[in-house]
Amino acid sequence: MKILRVLSILLLVGVGSTPFARAAEDKVSTRFVADNSDAPSFEMAAETAYMLGIINNPNSYEIGAQFITARWRFGPVYREGFFRGYNQFYFSGVAEPIFRGPENFYYGITIGLRYNFLHAGSRWTPYVSGGVGLGWIDSHANVIGAQGQDFTFNVTSAAGISYRINDHCQASLGFLFQHLSNGGQTDPNPSLNLLGPQLGVTWSY
Structure with missing residues (x-):
């Protein structure tokens, strides 16, 4: 009987404390949250x-740039105001016919x-990005x-907007700027600056 009384008391305490626990949770700041449905991990x-x-540059360059890119989300989603969003680290393989x-x-x-x-509630996601790398x-x-040399x-850097077609696919449109240079390893070191529109398709996991 004593055991039943103890269990009954614990049950009553547990049920009675549930609203207070929920109230405490509601008071926790939601400024930073991780939302996997809106911000995919990969x-x-x-x-x-x-x-x-x-x-x-005296040469009238025209270049087509092809990128295969992997992106990883890191950190929480910033939830307030116009700048609500999330960060990604990316790695790209680049092939550019000139x-x-x-x-x-x-x-x-x-x-x-x-x-x-x-x-x-929006399917549109503006973005900005920037990176560095090397090539031949x-x-x-x-x-x-x-x-001046192969290496x-x-x-x-890029800026644009993506449109979420469904939960796993997005299409994007933006502008891409690219700077090529050998970092002063040759003299002269003619740098190359490029700018143009960029289209993309992204698969989310």
Whole structure:
């Protein structure tokens, strides 16, 4: 009988304390939350861009850039205001046929960060990103304005907007800027600056 009384008392205490526990949970700040449905943990993307040479290069470059990119979300979702969103780390493999210019191709890798502006109830997600990397180009050092050696560094930045087609697929449109340079390893060191539109498809997991 004593055991039954103890169990009855514990049950009453547990049921009675439930509303207080929920009230305490409601008071916990929701400023930072992890929302896996809106902010996937991992993504794979295929992206393509068409870029033109800009800023102080005598050659009228036209380059097609192809990216296969893996993205990992890190940190919580920032939940308040216009800047609500989440961070991603990304790694890209790059292949760039050069349609116009002294060289013919560029291959490389890039790592960087991306921020997605996430708004509740919207399929549209603006983003900004930036990264650095390295690569190889079939250089022609004897041509004015061409790259001075095969090994080069790259700096990229992008901004655009993605549209969520369904829970696992997004389409994106934006602009891509890319800077190629060998970091002063040759003299002269003709840098190459490129800008153009970028399209992409992303699969979320």
